[in-house]
Structure formats: structure tokens, C-alpha cells
Amino acid sequence: MLTAYNLLCILALALTGAIAGAIEPFASLSGRTDAEIEHFIRSNKVVGGRPAPGPIADTSSKLVNDKHHPWLPLLPGQTRGVCPGLNTLASHGWLPRSGVASPGQIVTAVQEGLNMGWDLAVLITYAAMLVDGNPLTDLLSIGSKTFLTGPAPPKPAIVGGLNTHAVFEGDASLTRGDAFFGDNHSFNETLFDQLVQASIAFGGGKYNASAAAEVRFNRVQQSIATNPEFFFSIPRYATAFAEAIFPIGFFVDGRATGAAAFELDLTVARGFFQDSRMPKDFHRRDGAFGLDATGAGLSFLVNAHFIPPGFNQGVGNYVVDQETLDIFNNGDFICALYDFFVNKTVELYPTPKAKGVLRQALAQNLANFFLAVRSASSTCPEQFPYGSVHN
Numbered sequence: 001m002l003t004a005y006n007l008l009c010i011l012a013l014a015l016t017g018a019i020a021g022a023i024e025p026f027a028s029l030s031g032r033t034d035a036e037i038e039h040f041i042r043s044n045k046v047v048g049g050r051p052a053p054g055p056i057a058d059t060s061s062k063l064v065n066d067k068h069h070p071w072l073p074l075l076p077g078q079t080r081g082v083c084p085g086l087n088t089l090a091s092h093g094w095l096p097r098s099g100v101a102s103p104g105q106i107v108t109a110v111q112e113g114l115n116m117g118w119d120l121a122v123l124i125t126y127a128a129m130l131v132d133g134n135p136l137t138d139l140l141s142i143g144s145k146t147f148l149t150g151p152a153p154p155k156p157a158i159v160g161g162l163n164t165h166a167v168f169e170g171d172a173s174l175t176r177g178d179a180f181f182g183d184n185h186s187f188n189e190t191l192f193d194q195l196v197q198a199s200i201a202f203g204g205g206k207y208n209a210s211a212a213a214e215v216r217f218n219r220v221q222q223s224i225a226t227n228p229e230f231f232f233s234i235p236r237y238a239t240a241f242a243e244a245i246f247p248i249g250f251f252v253d254g255r256a257t258g259a260a261a262f263e264l265d266l267t268v269a270r271g272f273f274q275d276s277r278m279p280k281d282f283h284r285r286d287g288a289f290g291l292d293a294t295g296a297g298l299s300f301l302v303n304a305h306f307i308p309p310g311f312n313q314g315v316g317n318y319v320v321d322q323e324t325l326d327i328f329n330n331g332d333f334i335c336a337l338y339d340f341f342v343n344k345t346v347e348l349y350p351t352p353k354a355k356g357v358l359r360q361a362l363a364q365n366l367a368n369f370f371l372a373v374r375s376a377s378s379t380c381p382e383q384f385p386y387g388s389v390h391n
């Protein structure tokens with residue numbers, strides 16, 4: 001049935017040229033057959049949760065800025081946001097160019113396009129999906145809230161996309177300002193320049209792990225000194241360190257060898273961070289970069305410049321979160337992250353009200369998230385606030 005809502009979606013997609021499903025993501029809807037448009041409508045319907053895709057078989061380096069994935073400038077209605085990795089995959093058509101995708105599409109695209117390890121991809125994607133996505137349509141915006149994710153469940157659900165502050169997105173980002181200052185998601189030239197200066201001073205003109213440690217530390221000091229609402233505990237404590245390593249893990253060409261494989265050219269960095277663009281001929285890294293590699297990078301940064309988890313109580317007054325620090329030092333941090341996202345999910349979707357397809361979707365997405373948790377922690381207890389998944 002062609003409802004007014006569906007018509008709006010078709011119009012918006014014709015405008016943005018972003019299509020899910022069988023139609024190539026960089027194509028336009030004009031001139032498409034009714035069957036193809038029908039397919040899109042069906043793919044934007046209530047589908048509930050779906051099992052996570054598996055790991056890709058071949059993780060060798062390959063050309064990914066190829067003729068099927070050209071960079072195209074952003075069109076009205078398409079959304080980009082806080083994550084330069086996902087922004088770039090969308091601007092090259094590895095993800096739908098609209099910036100709205102299913103978590104399954106994201107897990108596959110980050111593996112295919114940038115060689116992110118399956119465990120890491122599943123962990124971040126389903127954490128984000130649970131708090132920022134639409135469980136009914138199985139769609140997540142990588143930027144702002146948009147109607148392209150379809151009719152949302154009632155409040156307190158947010159379904160706000162990755163730009164939503166304080167559920168996944170957080171403070172002291174490398175190139176994006178803190179939400180307190182009004183814009184938590186746009187590329188900021190002043191902040192990028194700090195990354196450049198640190199790379200000149202500590203990386204010999206490249207962004208390497210030494211430069212990353214400085215930038216990570218400085219951004220936290222700046223937020224402590226200026227943002228009364230600065231928050232740097234679970235989950236942000238983990239994501240902030242991981243994201244400082246990602247540019248080295250994923251934005252360096254896979255043909256680089258030796259020391260060059262661990263340092264990022266600053267012009268290439270600007271392309272990804274500012275323009276969501278891969279350099280000409282870009283090859284993805286050789287071999288997957290997953291949770292183990294991220295953990296090693298995180299340790300390097302923390303050892304270079306220790307910052308305890310905590311939050312501001314007024315400008316300049318940083319209070320250490322002792323409980324989280326203890327877990328970080330002696331406990332199971334991945335399991336604490338899991339508990340945080342389970343709690344957040346239950347806050348957004350109170351269990352007695354979540355019924356039918358909503359309940360099924362939440363159970364499925366939690367189960368998908370837990371696949372990655374289990375691969376990193378053999379003792380973390382799985383939780384079933386919405387019952388178990390019926391397969």
C-alpha cells in the first residue's frame with residue numbers, strides 16, 4: 001500500500017539518490033521500475049531485528065576507491081555525522097548515500113570497505129543501533145535524526161541517529177566540538193589544526209600513535225578546562241581512546257609497509273575527517289583490525305598519558321569515577337560496557353511496554369551485540385530483559 005509516508009520517502013530518496021536494497025546506492029530513483037520502488041518501500045517497512053552478518057572471508061588489501069564506489073558530494077537530505085569512518089563509507093556508496101543504513105549493512109560495509117574486524121564491527125554497530133537506531137525498521141542514521149529511518153516507537157525512545165549526545169556520541173572528540181558548545185558533530189578546523197600541530201611535534205609530520213596520545217590527552221584537558229558538563233566515563237572512556245587509534249588502523253593505505261603502515265599522512269587525514277573522502281586509488285588495510293588490535297592501541301595511549309575516567313563538577317573540577325577506574329584496572333571492561341548499553345536500552349524501551357515485533361527486535365539486537373561481547377569475555381553474563389530470540 002502506498003501511504004503518504006511512503007510517498008514522502010520515495011520523494012526524498014529520488015532527491016538524494018540514495019536507495020537501499022537491489023538498487024545501486026549511487027543511482028537515482030527516477031526512471032526506476034515500479035517493482036524496484038516497491039522493493040525500497042518494503043525494505044523500509046517494519047522488519048524487526050535480524051541476525052548479524054558473519055565475518056568476511058577475504059581480509060587482504062584491495063582497491064576500495066574503485067569505479068563502483070566513487071566519491072560523490074553530499075546532496076540535500078543526505079546525512080553525515082560524528083564518525084568519519086561511516087561518513088566516508090556512505091560518500092563512496094559502500095553504505096547507502098542517504099546516511100541511513102541497517103546495522104547489517106554497516107557491519108558488512110566496515111569490513112568490506114575498511115577491513116574493520118568482525119568482533120569490533122559487531123560490538124560498536126549494535127551498541128549504536130540499540131540506543132540510536134529504529135528497532136522496528138532496522139535502520140540507523142549515521143548523522144542527525146531523520147524520517148528516513150521510518151516510524152519510530154514511542155518515547156522515551158529517541159531514535160536520534162549517531163549525533164545524539166550522551167548515549168554513544170560523547171565529549172572531547174578529536175575533530176568535533178563538545179555538545180555543550182552547541183555543535184557536537186561538524187568538522188571543526190581549529191580542532192583539526194590541533195591534530196596537525198601534534199602530528200608535526202610528535203609524529204614527524206604524520207599522525208602516528210605518539211601524536212594520537214598527545215591529541216587525546218590535550219582534548220580531554222581542554223574539555224576539563226572549559227566544559228562544565230564534561231563527561232568521560234563509560235561508555236565514552238572506551239570509545240574516545242579507540243577512536244584516536246582508528247585513523248591509524250583504517251585510513252592508512254594497505255600497500256604501505258614498515259613504519260609507513262602505522263602513520264597517517266595529514267592530507268589524507270583531512271580528506272577522511274573533513275570531506276568523507278578516500279584518496280585516489282585507496283586500498284583498504286591488509287588484514288582485519290578488530291578488538292585485540294584496538295585494545296593494544298588503547299593501552300599504548302593510556303600508558304603514554306594516563307587519564308582516569310571521570311566527569312566535571314563545574315569547570316576545571318574533574319572528579320574521578322573510582323568504580324569505573326577499578327573496573328578498568330582489575331575488572332572486565334567489555335562486560336561493563338555491555339551492562340551500560342543493556343541498561344540504556346531498558347531505559348529507552350521499558351520492558352513491560354515493549355511487545356511484539358519491538359520486543360523481538362530488541363532481543364535480537366541485544367543478542368547480536370552479545371556475540372561480540374562473548375568473543376572478548378568468556379565470563380560476562382548475558383542478560384535477557386526482552387526474553388530470548390526465537391529462531
Ligand code: HEM
Nearest residue numbers: 082083085110124125128169170173174175176243246250
Ligand atoms: C562499525 C560501526 C561504527 C559506528 C557505529 C561508529 C560510531 C561512531 C560514533 C558514534 C562516533 C562519535 C563519538 C564521538 O566522538 O563522540 C564515532 C567517532 C569516530 N569514528 Fe566511528 N563508528 C563506526 C566505525 C568506524 C570506522 C570503520 C572507523 C574508521 C576509521 C571509525 C572512525 C571513527 C573516528 C576516527 C572517530 C572520532 C572522530 C573524532 O573524534 O573527531 N568509526 N564513530
Ligand SMILES: *[C@@H]1O[C@H](CO)[C@@H](O)[C@H](O)[C@H]1NC(C)=O
Nearest residue numbers: 144163165179180182184185
Ligand atoms: C547534537 O547534535 C544534534 C544534531 O545533529 C542536535 O540535535 C543535538 O541537540 C546536539 N546535542 C546537544 C546536546 O547539543
Ligand SMILES: *[C@@H]1O[C@H](CO)[C@@H](O)[C@H](O)[C@H]1NC(C)=O
Nearest residue numbers: 177181183186188189190191
Ligand atoms: C571549533 O572549536 C573551537 C575550539 O573549541 C571553538 O572555539 C570554535 O567555536 C569551534 N568552531 C565552530 C565553528 O564551532
Ligand SMILES: *[C@@H]1O[C@H](CO)[C@@H](O)[C@H](O)[C@H]1NC(C)=O
Nearest residue numbers: 202203204208209210211262
Ligand atoms: C611517531 O613518530 C615520531 C617521529 O618520527 C617517532 O619519534 C615516534 O617514535 C613515533 N611513534 C610511534 C609510536 O611509532
Ligand SMILES: *[C@@H]1O[C@H](CO)[C@@H](O)[C@H](O)[C@H]1NC(C)=O
Nearest residue numbers: 234336337338339340341343
Ligand atoms: C545497570 O543497572 C543495574 C541495575 O539497575 C545496576 O546495578 C548496574 O550498576 C548498572 N550498570 C551500569 C554499567 O550502568
